[in-house]
Amino acid sequence: MTPFKLSAPELLRATLVGLFMLGSLANCPAESSALPVLQINVAQVNAPLPPTFYGLMTEEINYSYEGGLYGELIRNRAFKADTIQEPIKPENYDPAKNYPAKLPHGNAPKFWSTVGTAQISLDTNTPLNAALNVSLKLDANGATKQNPAGIANSGYWGIPVQPKTSYAVSFYAKAAPGFNGSVTVSLESVDGKTVLASARVSGVTGDWKKFTATLKTRAIPASKENIFKLTTTAPGTLWLQNISLMPPTFINRANGNRRDLSQLLAEAQPKFLRFPGGNYVEGDYFSERFNWKETIGPVESRPGHRSCWGYWSTDGFGLPEFLGWCQDLNMEPVLAVFAGYTLKHDYVAPGPKLEPYVQEALEEIEYVTGDASTKWGAQRVKDGYPQPFKLRYVEIGNEDWFDKSGSYDGRFAQFYDAIKAKYPHLKIISTVGYEHPGDQQVHSRTPDLVDEHYYRSEEEMESQSFVYDKRDRSNPTKIFVGEWATRVGSPTPNMAGALGDAAWMCGMERNADIVLMHCYAPLFVNVSDLGAGRSMQWKSDLIGYDALTSYGSPSYYAQKMFSTFQGDEVLAVSAQNLPTYTWIQTGRTRNGVAQPPRTNEVKSLFYSALRDSKTGKLIVKVVNRADAAQAVKIEISGAKAIAAQGTATVLKAENRDATNSLKAPKHVVPATETVDGLGTNFTRTFPPCSITVLELISSQP
Numbered sequence: 001m002t003p004f005k006l007s008a009p010e011l012l013r014a015t016l017v018g019l020f021m022l023g024s025l026a027n028c029p030a031e032s033s034a035l036p037v038l039q040i041n042v043a044q045v046n047a048p049l050p051p052t053f054y055g056l057m058t059e060e061i062n063y064s065y066e067g068g069l070y071g072e073l074i075r076n077r078a079f080k081a082d083t084i085q086e087p088i089k090p091e092n093y094d095p096a097k098n099y100p101a102k103l104p105h106g107n108a109p110k111f112w113s114t115v116g117t118a119q120i121s122l123d124t125n126t127p128l129n130a131a132l133n134v135s136l137k138l139d140a141n142g143a144t145k146q147n148p149a150g151i152a153n154s155g156y157w158g159i160p161v162q163p164k165t166s167y168a169v170s171f172y173a174k175a176a177p178g179f180n181g182s183v184t185v186s187l188e189s190v191d192g193k194t195v196l197a198s199a200r201v202s203g204v205t206g207d208w209k210k211f212t213a214t215l216k217t218r219a220i221p222a223s224k225e226n227i228f229k230l231t232t233t234a235p236g237t238l239w240l241q242n243i244s245l246m247p248p249t250f251i252n253r254a255n256g257n258r259r260d261l262s263q264l265l266a267e268a269q270p271k272f273l274r275f276p277g278g279n280y281v282e283g284d285y286f287s288e289r290f291n292w293k294e295t296i297g298p299v300e301s302r303p304g305h306r307s308c309w310g311y312w313s314t315d316g317f318g319l320p321e322f323l324g325w326c327q328d329l330n331m332e333p334v335l336a337v338f339a340g341y342t343l344k345h346d347y348v349a350p351g352p353k354l355e356p357y358v359q360e361a362l363e364e365i366e367y368v369t370g371d372a373s374t375k376w377g378a379q380r381v382k383d384g385y386p387q388p389f390k391l392r393y394v395e396i397g398n399e400d401w402f403d404k405s406g407s408y409d410g411r412f413a414q415f416y417d418a419i420k421a422k423y424p425h426l427k428i429i430s431t432v433g434y435e436h437p438g439d440q441q442v443h444s445r446t447p448d449l450v451d452e453h454y455y456r457s458e459e460e461m462e463s464q465s466f467v468y469d470k471r472d473r474s475n476p477t478k479i480f481v482g483e484w485a486t487r488v489g490s491p492t493p494n495m496a497g498a499l500g501d502a503a504w505m506c507g508m509e510r511n512a513d514i515v516l517m518h519c520y521a522p523l524f525v526n527v528s529d530l531g532a533g534r535s536m537q538w539k540s541d542l543i544g545y546d547a548l549t550s551y552g553s554p555s556y557y558a559q560k561m562f563s564t565f566q567g568d569e570v571l572a573v574s575a576q577n578l579p580t581y582t583w584i585q586t587g588r589t590r591n592g593v594a595q596p597p598r599t600n601e602v603k604s605l606f607y608s609a610l611r612d613s614k615t616g617k618l619i620v621k622v623v624n625r626a627d628a629a630q631a632v633k634i635e636i637s638g639a640k641a642i643a644a645q646g647t648a649t650v651l652k653a654e655n656r657d658a659t660n661s662l663k664a665p666k667h668v669v670p671a672t673e674t675v676d677g678l679g680t681n682f683t684r685t686f687p688p689c690s691i692t693v694l695e696l697i698s699s700q701p
């Protein structure tokens, strides 16, 4: 071992830390004044870090897809946002049947307004097809050259327009006899002063026909205070459906994704995508579940459905688009199938009545993995994805510990047996993890994995970050942490959230022998109109955006640091003298009865150590959640030498409330610097409220 040695800057830092610690007793190590020590044994690999350890999860919540990742810029393009909800009970519900949406005939549709003298209404008598069983009737009989009549849409809290960019417009239209004019589509500033781009289409007849046009902007400044207009100067009556405006998408995928959001995700290098939910796979009622067969094929053949988060989804972002998203970012799909249980506690008991849903799941797996010779594989090819997708994990439902009927064990078993019989290589995930009482867990089969969910405060995340170190290693069932987040900060987490997250990720990495993969949730929030019933349904989401711009929260950057500095081997680390802080936990209840506050001593320093077996680099992650700097001794055994020079990537903030926003998107971001004075035995001072990744170059003995 190299003798303990401090470089001049380290020495200065250590002295300053000493002073800091004197002045900040609350953050002093409670048990000892000795420096914390991390002992990393390079010769002991505790587990491989699975290449698919870091992934993504979200669903149609917070306008994540529509008004978010999905490129579509027109809100309520299919006029079904006014659908009248009629919950259907499972006993009256036939999974093979399409239940046409009921719409209020004659009302003006949501999110559309009139231009000039136009009058608009929902027309259920002139549908485009069975899926889009309503149209917008445009009475433009007062239209003149000087006074065009038509409709306008202001998108999802604005329509983003970029300079020198082409936007693809498409829509279906038909007209009453006598109309022989053209239709103009345009992008205009909200104040009506500037036409940013426009195009004309003609040939509308008495039959439904699809029209397309391109709107090309000039060298204008980027803005979102714009509207889309469709007008005519010729008098007449028109019917319209599926009015779409698509910007250039990520990798130019047709019906694809927004570029800036995709780019943020790509930079974090996620390796899998859990979809379609979450609650979204279940729906409030059977008639509102994610019925995958209604989300495939051309978008105008998809009826859409109401998301359990309270708004309509056109399902333009359907099963093929989830797969396209996987393909674009090189992620493996983790497929959650509907398992006969919904959020309002309706369920189908195991047995013959559940069988159609089991068959549906098998067909869904075939859609994802089958080749062109299979029925559903061929459909996927038709939908634009010629290559079968590699699938290893299938999850049966979502959070079925909510199901108090006791039906989950039987439902899980029925899906498990059928899937294993046809696809023996697939790993099946139960949605009831070991954080729930034993009587809710699956016992009749051995799940390959269980999905555990943790939404917690910073203090809870930190106090639980050693929980997996104590888990039973003899259990053959592994863990998928399919949803987790430190919920501090809204709409997106602040530095406290990032600290809790990083502490938690250290715990998962150290325990990668049993935790095989995990994903933060939810991923996205549209921050345009915060508040219940508006653009946000769930606080603390990784990435925020409005129509035009986006930003990553401190938690996003913590996530990115952990997933991009990954390595593939988890090294043994032991720790001594870890400092603690006192957390007085209030607001506790037991069986609905308020409990007195509880005092907890929680560790304030967290760590994990990994190695990249190809480069030999060691990756040491240290989280100092304290408000004071903390010196830590790092002792490395099992390596011949550690180069004196390495790098440190540090995410830190002036305090734990610091955050990022649309206005200050890069206030808290990591910075990488070269560091000296490293070796097999060194002391490093970690700044207050900081997350550090050290990269060390090692030579083996």
Ligand code: AHR
Residues within 6 Å of the ligand: 059, 277, 278, 279, 280, 398, 399, 483, 521, 522, 538
């Ligand atoms: O991520 C938000 C929600 O939290 C998910 O839909 C659900 O699975 C969990 O309760």
